[in-house]
Amino acid sequence: MNVHDTLFWFFSIAMLLSGVLVIANRNPVNSAMCLVLLFVFMAGLFLLLDAIFLAVIQILVYAGAVMVLFLFVLMLLDIKASERRRILWLGLIGGLAVAGAFVWELAMILGKPLKPLASADKPFHAGLTDVVKPLFTKYMLPFEVTALLLLVAMVGVVLLSKKELR
Amino acid sequence: MDATYLDIARGLSAEIVLVLAALFALALDLGWLRREGGRERTRAVGVLTIVGLILAAIPVCQMLGNGSQRLLGGTLVVDDLTLLFKLLLIILTALTALISLEYDVGRHVGEYFATMLFGAVGMMLLVATEELITIFVALELTSLCLYILTAFHKSWLRSQEAALKYFMFGAISSAFLLFGLSLVFGVTGTTNIRELMTGSLTPLLGVGLLMILIGFGFKVAVVPFHLWAPDAYEGAPTPVAAYIATGSKVASFFVLTKVLLLGFAGGAGSALWGKFASGWAMLLAVVAVLSMVLGNCAAIVQRNVKRLLAYSSIAHAGYIFIGLIAAGLTGATSVMFYIIVYALTNLGAFGVVAALSARAGGEELTHFNGMAKRAPLLSLLMLIFVLSLAGVPPLGGFFGKFYLFAAAVGQDARHFGLLWLVVVGILMSAVSLYYYLIVLKHMYVEAAADDSRIETPTYLNAALGLVALAVILLGVFPQPTLTLLNSLLSRVL
Amino acid sequence: MTSAITLNHYLVVSGLLFALGILGVIVRRNALVIFMALEMNLNAANLALIAFSKFNQKLDGQVFVFFIIAIAAAEVAVGLAIIVALFRRKQTVSVSELTSLRL
Numbered sequence: 001m002n003v004h005d006t007l008f009w010f011f012s013i014a015m016l017l018s019g020v021l022v023i024a025n026r027n028p029v030n031s032a033m034c035l036v037l038l039f040v041f042m043a044g045l046f047l048l049l050d051a052i053f054l055a056v057i058q059i060l061v062y063a064g065a066v067m068v069l070f071l072f073v074l075m076l077l078d079i080k081a082s083e084r085r086r087i088l089w090l091g092l093i094g095g096l097a098v099a100g101a102f103v104w105e106l107a108m109i110l111g112k113p114l115k116p117l118a119s120a121d122k123p124f125h126a127g128l129t130d131v132v133k134p135l136f137t138k139y140m141l142p143f144e145v146t147a148l149l150l151l152v153a154m155v156g157v158v159l160l161s162k163k164e165l166r
Numbered sequence: 167m168d169a170t171y172l173d174i175a176r177g178l179s180a181e182i183v184l185v186l187a188a189l190f191a192l193a194l195d196l197g198w199l200r201r202e203g204g205r206e207r208t209r210a211v212g213v214l215t216i217v218g219l220i221l222a223a224i225p226v227c228q229m230l231g232n233g234s235q236r237l238l239g240g241t242l243v244v245d246d247l248t249l250l251f252k253l254l255l256i257i258l259t260a261l262t263a264l265i266s267l268e269y270d271v272g273r274h275v276g277e278y279f280a281t282m283l284f285g286a287v288g289m290m291l292l293v294a295t296e297e298l299i300t301i302f303v304a305l306e307l308t309s310l311c312l313y314i315l316t317a318f319h320k321s322w323l324r325s326q327e328a329a330l331k332y333f334m335f336g337a338i339s340s341a342f343l344l345f346g347l348s349l350v351f352g353v354t355g356t357t358n359i360r361e362l363m364t365g366s367l368t369p370l371l372g373v374g375l376l377m378i379l380i381g382f383g384f385k386v387a388v389v390p391f392h393l394w395a396p397d398a399y400e401g402a403p404t405p406v407a408a409y410i411a412t413g414s415k416v417a418s419f420f421v422l423t424k425v426l427l428l429g430f431a432g433g434a435g436s437a438l439w440g441k442f443a444s445g446w447a448m449l450l451a452v453v454a455v456l457s458m459v460l461g462n463c464a465a466i467v468q469r470n471v472k473r474l475l476a477y478s479s480i481a482h483a484g485y486i487f488i489g490l491i492a493a494g495l496t497g498a499t500s501v502m503f504y505i506i507v508y509a510l511t512n513l514g515a516f517g518v519v520a521a522l523s524a525r526a527g528g529e530e531l532t533h534f535n536g537m538a539k540r541a542p543l544l545s546l547l548m549l550i551f552v553l554s555l556a557g558v559p560p561l562g563g564f565f566g567k568f569y570l571f572a573a574a575v576g577q578d579a580r581h582f583g584l585l586w587l588v589v590v591g592i593l594m595s596a597v598s599l600y601y602y603l604i605v606l607k608h609m610y611v612e613a614a615a616d617d618s619r620i621e622t623p624t625y626l627n628a629a630l631g632l633v634a635l636a637v638i639l640l641g642v643f644p645q646p647t648l649t650l651l652n653s654l655l656s657r658v659l
Numbered sequence: 660m661t662s663a664i665t666l667n668h669y670l671v672v673s674g675l676l677f678a679l680g681i682l683g684v685i686v687r688r689n690a691l692v693i694f695m696a697l698e699m700n701l702n703a704a705n706l707a708l709i710a711f712s713k714f715n716q717k718l719d720g721q722v723f724v725f726f727i728i729a730i731a732a733a734e735v736a737v738g739l740a741i742i743v744a745l746f747r748r749k750q751t752v753s754v755s756e757l758t759s760l761r762l
Contacts, residue, residue: 008664012672019676019699023683028691035695042702049669049713054724058705061728066698066735073739074691077746095685099678106674109369110667124713126721134722140174141241142303145291146729148185149307152284153733155192156314159277160740163747164320299723306730310737317741326745333738334693334754338684340734341700344727345677348704348720352670352711357719 008048015041028079032070039063050124053131169237177237177244177294179225180252181287187218188283195276207275212267215279219260219286226252234657240358241297247654251293251420254506258413258513259286264629265517266405268622269524271318278318282409285311289417296428298347298357301421305343305385308417309336312410316402328401335384335394343381349374359429367433367445375430375446382425385418387476388483389456396468399476404523407472408516411479412509419486419505426490427498427659437491438583447491451587454491457484458594466601471519471529474601475512478555481598482508485570488587492573495659499652500566500573506647507554507562507640514633515551517626518544525620531605536614543627544620545609550634554641556602557595562640567595569648669710677703688753690742694735701731 018041021034039062046055135143175182191211199207226249234245263282271278288307295301313336317329347357353371354362367375380391387395399407426434426446435445442448461481468474486508489501519529522541526533538545554563571591574584640647676699683696705724712720 002662004662005664008668012668016672016675016679019679022695022699023679023687023692025692028689031692031695035698038699038702042706045669045672045706046709049709051709051712051721051724054705054709054721054728057725057728061732062698062702066732069736069739070691070695073743076743079689079691091686095682098685099682102678102681103674105373106671109373110670110674124716126712126718130718131721131725134718135725138239139241139299139722139726141178141238141291141295142300142726145288145300145303145307146726148284148287149303149310149730150733152281152307152310152314153736155277155281156310157736157740159274160314160317160320160737161743164273299719299726302723303726303730306734310734313737313741317744320744321748323745323748326741326748329741330690330745330754333741334684334690337694337697337734337738338700341677341680341697341704344701344704345707348707348711348723351720351723352707352715355715355717357723 004048007044011041011044011048015045028074029071032067032074035070036063036067039067050126051131053126053128169235173235174237174242176225176229177235177242180222180256181290183222183225184218184283184287184290187215187221188280188287190218191215191283192276192280195274199276204270204273204275208267208271211275211279212263215263215283216260218283219256219263223253223256226256236296239297240360241295241300243294243296245654245658247651247658248294250650250654251416252290254509255286255289255293255413255416258416258509259283259409261513261517261629261633262405262409262413264626265408265520266403268626269403269405269520271403271405272320274318274320278315281311281314285315285409286413289413292417293420295421296359296424298351298359301359301425302340302344302347305418305421306340308414309340309385312336312406312414315406315409316398318403318406319401322401324401325403326401328398332394332398332402335391339381339384339391341381342377342384346374346377346379346381350378359425362429363432367430372433372444375433376449378425379446379449382418382422383453386415386422386483387480388453388487389460389480390453392457392461392480395480396473396476399472400470400529404472404516404520404529407475408513408520411475411516412513415479415483416505416509419483419501423490423498423501427493431493434493437587438577441583447493450487450491454484454487454587455590457481457487458590462594462597462601465598466604468601469530469532471523471531471534471605472516474531474605475515475519478598478601479512481594482512482555484594485567485591488574488584488591489570491587492570492577492584494573494577495652495656496573496576498655498659499648500569502651502655503640503644503648504566504570507566507637510633510640511551511554511563511637514547514630514637515555517630517633518548518551521622521626521630522620531608532612534605534608535612536617537609537620539617540614541620541622544622544630547630547634548609549606550637552602552605554637556599558599560638560641562637562644565641565644567591569644666710666714670707673703673707673710676700676706690754691739693754694738694742698731698735701727 018034018038022031025031043055043058288304291304313333319325383391434447436443437447437451461477465477489497523529554561557564557567571588574588577584680696680700708720708724
């Protein structure tokens with residue numbers, strides 16, 4: 001096993017474990033912390049896939065901005081850990097069934113090796129300019145629409161979370 | 167591919183006008199109108215919104231008939247079909263804004279109308295694109311606007327709850343859609359829907375397609391992905407419910423039709439009786455039957471008009487799926503025709519509910535008792551809309567349904583292939599007549615507790631009257647619209 | 660030495676994470692934790708896209724991920740704002756207590 005493979009196993013197992021902890025934790029703050037870990041390990045996987053720019057963005061936006069947002073809301077609302085763990089048996093069984101069916105389906109399909117459209121061993125160059133250039137040429141329209149979407153989100157968030165002044 | 171920035175700007179001129187109008191609405195409300203009362207502000211900003219929409223309609227009309235253009239590798243398509251639906255979306259948004267003028271939208275008038283305009287931009291882009299990334303971004307823009315609008319009654323707990331439910335289901339659907347899109351991109355190596363299916367439906371592509379269908383199933387609210395719809399409709403301000411039920415449905419169905427008929431035409435399989443083959447047609451058939459049966463049956467027991475309309479719209483989504491299964495040019499034409507009729511009819515019905523409910527005291531069926539005496543004109547209009555929804559002859563709804571079923575029967579007519587779906591559809595239409603008649607019974611037969619007249623503004627009566635006229639005309643003279651849609655679609659498919 | 664890790668490995672990891680996210684959405688009652696599970700779903704899609712991007716030698720997947728990250732941030736902000744607005748009216752974030760609308 002070379003370094004790349006070792007790192008893949010480490011990152012993916014650690015990531016899935018933190019994923020389990022996110023949904024198993026009783027205290028939402030702990031869940032949020034596990035989610036940060038998940039984002040960081042995910043960024044590691046991105047690096048293994050030569051997506052350096054996106055790995056950095058992942059850390060900046062998810063582990064930075066989104067998590068701070070979650071923690072702010074958790075602090076603001078002062079949510080205590082749920083006192084009793086009320087397990088919804090119906091929900092648990094249903095959830096496991098859906099997730100299980102999905103995994104089984106995927107396992108069936110991915111049992112055979114997929115043939116990628118291009119050779120995997122070729123070095124893949126995805127530097128900052130390569131990723132960002134399409135944003136100003138082919139994907140100009142969605143890029144502009146994303147700007148609009150951020151404006152809508154900003155207006156909406158200010159509107160919804162503001163206390164009504166009398 | 168040699169499009170200049172000017173070409174792109176021209177293709178997007180309607181959207182640009184709407185964005186400017188939205189920004190202006192925000193500025194107007196925040197600046198000059200700060201000190202005015204709620205009513206004056208609603209009027210001023212609402213009128214500005216409608217003016218913006220009319221201005222946006224002008225370039226759309228000018229571009230009609232100028233041939234088709236595919237800009238930026240398919241992310242922006244300008245042809246007569248998309249322009250026609252952009253025009254429809256502009257009309258629907260303008261009517262929603264008109265209904266909102268008399269509705270109490272709370273203190274944040276500017277944000278309300280601006281968000282509505284941004285939503286319209288999202289829907290128009292959704293109609294105008296043939297590229298998966300743009301579809302996703304536009305769909306998210308539309309959805310975000312609708313979540314925000316649903317939560318607009320800040321002092322009303324039901325509105326907030328409805329928004330949370332709507333948001334959760336919407337976010338789950340986005341996740342499914344996204345995972346499906348990622349698989350489809352991975353297998354095909356392209357994000358352009360015209361290049362999606364070059365070969366056969368491989369298993370992984372099949373899973374991707376399935377997840378895309380689940381995602382869209384949530385967005386258009388079909389059983390079993392419908393749970394959010396009744397709550398969102400009931401809790402949202404009535405004009406917003408109208409907008410969710412019409413504008414977003416039109417855009418979602420349009421793009422779903424394109425994805426299925428352009429992108430995955432080869433993966434349809436078969437839903438013909440006795441000749442079932444796996445593919446999306448089979449899945450859609452199951453969902454269509456479930457939606458028609460559950461939607462219509464659940465509507466019977468509803469006591470709230472908005473919930474009733476929500477379940478009825480679930481059933482209508484089931485009917486539309488029959489047209490999608492029929493596929494081909496006739497199927498697509500019938501779907502497009504039905505979407506237009508359905509959107510106008512539903513908007514009219516919600517408009518009447520919005521106009522009357524505030525003064526009738528609520529949206530329960532009993533609040534509409536004796537409406538025929540209290541507001542004769544609007545009751546008459548409601549009669550037209552409800553009968554059209556039920557599919558009673560000379561109205562648009564009847565002909566739309568007829569054409570959907572005819573397209574389905576036309577498929578493999580000798581072996582009665584899709585007849586089983588049509589039989590279910592007709593049976594369920596008969597069931598639906600029952601609850602539509604209940605609404606009319608409350609309005610026309612039951613005696614009102616309070617006999618005072620309800621005065622509604624003339625412009626609202628006139629606008630809803632025009633919508634009713636359109637619904638009647640689409641039923642009496644369907645041919646011009648059908649021929650138009652048919653010729654436009656034959657150029658696209 | 661060539662790597663033994665193929666596209667399938669990444670897709671399996673991504674699929675498992677997606678299933679985990681769905682499980683979280685269905686099982687948990689706390690709206691905030693449900694949002695976190697939804698973030699996991701989006702991340703699963705991101706991983707699949709980047710893996711496809713690498714193994715297909717196409718950059719479109721990475722561009723898609725760029726958009727998804729931006730949109731996910733906006734979406735979660737709106738979702739949290741709705742929770743805050745709801746919390747002001749009713750002191751709960753548990754979705755099983757949303758009962759003023761009949762299902």
